[in-house]
Amino acid sequence: MPEHVPVTTGQQLGRRSWAEPWKIKMVEPLWMSTREERERALAEAGYNTFLLRSEEVYIDLLTDSGTNAMSDRQWAGMILGDEAYAGSRNFYRLEAAVQRYYGYAHVVPTHQGRGAEHLISQLAIKPGQFVPGNMYFTTTRLHQERAGGVFVDVIRDEAHDPESLYPFKGDVDLGKLEALVAEHGAEQIAYVSLAGTVNMAGGQPVSMANVKALRSFCDEHAIRLFLDATRMVENAWFIQEREDGYAGRSIAEILLEFCSYTDGAWMSAKKDSLVNIGGWLALNDSDLFEEARNLVVVFEGLHTYGGLAGRDMEAIAIGIEESVQDAHVRSRIGQVYYLGELLEAADVPFVRPVGGHAIFLDARRFYPHLSQDAFPAQTLAAELYLDSGIRSMERGIVSAGRDPKTGDHRYPKLELTRLTIPRRVYTQAHMDVVAEAVQAVYAARENARGLKLTYEPRLLRFFQARFEPL
Numbered sequence: 243m244p245e246h247v248p249v250t251t252g253q254q255l256g257r258r259s260w261a262e263p264w265k266i267k268m269v270e271p272l273w274m275s276t277r278e279e280r281e282r283a284l285a286e287a288g289y290n291t292f293l294l295r296s297e298e299v300y301i302d303l304l305t306d307s308g309t310n311a312m313s314d315r316q317w318a319g320m321i322l323g324d325e326a327y328a329g330s331r332n333f334y335r336l337e338a339a340v341q342r343y344y345g346y347a348h349v350v351p352t353h354q355g356r357g358a359e360h361l362i363s364q365l366a367i368k369p370g371q372f373v374p375g376n377m378y379f380t381t382t383r384l385h386q387e388r389a390g391g392v393f394v395d396v397i398r399d400e401a402h403d404p405e406s407l408y409p410f411k412g413d414v415d416l417g418k419l420e421a422l423v424a425e426h427g428a429e430q431i432a433y434v435s436l437a438g439t440v441n442m443a444g445g446q447p448v449s450m451a452n453v454k455a456l457r458s459f460c461d462e463h464a465i466r467l468f469l470d471a472t473r474m475v476e477n478a479w480f481i482q483e484r485e486d487g488y489a490g491r492s493i494a495e496i497l498l499e500f501c502s503y504t505d506g507a508w509m510s511a512k513k514d515s516l517v518n519i520g521g522w523l524a525l526n527d528s529d530l531f532e533e534a535r536n537l538v539v540v541f542e543g544l545h546t547y548g549g550l551a552g553r554d555m556e557a558i559a560i561g562i563e564e565s566v567q568d569a570h571v572r573s574r575i576g577q578v579y580y581l582g583e584l585l586e587a588a589d590v591p592f593v594r595p596v597g598g599h600a601i602f603l604d605a606r607r608f609y610p611h612l613s614q615d616a617f618p619a620q621t622l623a624a625e626l627y628l629d630s631g632i633r634s635m636e637r638g639i640v641s642a643g644r645d646p647k648t649g650d651h652r653y654p655k656l657e658l659t660r661l662t663i664p665r666r667v668y669t670q671a672h673m674d675v676v677a678e679a680v681q682a683v684y685a686a687r688e689n690a691r692g693l694k695l696t697y698e699p700r701l702l703r704f705f706q707a708r709f710e711p712l
């Protein structure tokens with residue numbers, strides 16, 4: 243495995259340009275606003291991009307979640323929805339697709355990823371147990387905490403350093419995991435919570451070597467290993483690109499091998515699977531699955547629909563198959579890399595190496611004059627919207643929330659603003675416009691004064707918090 247990889251992908255993608263393996267058949271007009279309109283809209287939204295109306299946004303890079311463009315085949319599949327309460331044909335298609343491409347034995351659908359996170363957390367965590375994970379994700383950790391678990395970050399140190407070029411910054415540090423087990427005993431570990439292309443670290447991948455080593459470690463200590471498979475297809479692409487022995491293997495083969503080292507997975511199909519809604523929980527253990535099938539009825543719906551319409555399950559089944567095509571993943575991540583190359587040429591600070599689903603601007607280096615209490619990443623998201631109507635998302639101190647014990651802000655090392663690229667939605671020309679806007683905001687960085695909180699919700703505060711300029 244190479245110690246360092248090039249920052250972006252000129253070389254990695256080969257000399258030839260990449261292009262999307264599809265053409266456009268339907269379009270949605272965009273609204274272009276004036277600066278005055280944006281100032282009004284942002285003030286009304288409490289300087290929180292989550293509270294803007296979508297109509298007030300020009301290029302929407304808030305998230306890649308549920309914002310995918312579906313294919314003609316997926317739309318055709320929607321018409322084949324079997325809207326039976328029980329035993330819908332589309333459920334069996336979804337189950338077969340998950341079994342074939344992810345390799346797990348049993349599947350329950352859920353309305354989206356956090357529905358599955360809720361189920362696995364309730365089923366597999368006893369109050370007081372520890373849940374080691376490769377960096378937290380907001381909803382994942384909250385469900386673990388609500389089930390009485392204590393999240394412990396066991397990701398490699400490099401993941402917290404936006405400038406480190408380590409190729410697999412998503413890897414678990416086995417030394418940290420061992421220390422946790424040595425201190426508390428294996429029976430105090432609920433499970434290892436492993437995520438593909440770690441979102442909060444900047445979309446950074448986990449290596450196959452790491453998941454294999456984790457599997458042996460977990461076998462040795464009789465600890466279960468569950469996977470957040472939300473962006474695991476994208477993780478497979480990084481393995482193909484960077485890890486010895488995988489260059490000649492297909493994305494589908496790599497995905498299946500990776501999942502085979504884990505005991506089950508939860509999934510937000512709204513990302514990799516190219517749909518607008520849906521998720522699932524998959525498990526190999528029949529007893530645990532029996533419990534999941536029981537619990538899903540309480541919170542999501544019967545075990546053959548889990549909160550989804552039949553047509554949605556059909557769209558996911560087709561989306562899974564489209565998502566593992568090498569040409570699709572190559573162009574999807576190729577577009578993210580393209581934006582990274584433009585920003586790199588402009589010397590804008592962002593997390594390296596470029597991740598799978600987004601560019602994460604480094605707000606600390608944008609605004610070294612702002613303290614973390616002045617919410618630099620939130621400020622950057624606000625400034626970018628004001629400049630251009632581009633919507634991004636804070637992934638820093640606001641997202642990290644408060645420590646449930648002390649009530650203080652958690653101060654994460656990473657203070658990032660995420661430019662998230664929806665799949666199959668925007669063109670290369672849109673990426674050019676985004677790069678120009680980011681450059682303009684960077685050029686005006688000394689004028690930024692920061693924000694203060696005026697309203698703070700108790701849970702997942704970043705979604706609905708309100709701010710005022712300092």
Ligand code: F0G
Pocket residue numbers: 304305306307354355356357379381382437441470472473509510511512520521
């Ligand atoms: N796991 C990861 C890694 C995620 O990124 C998300 C959602 C979830 C779980 C929860 O899935 O939204 O379907 O309930 N991430 C979105 C984002 C919200 O914008 O990154 P969900």
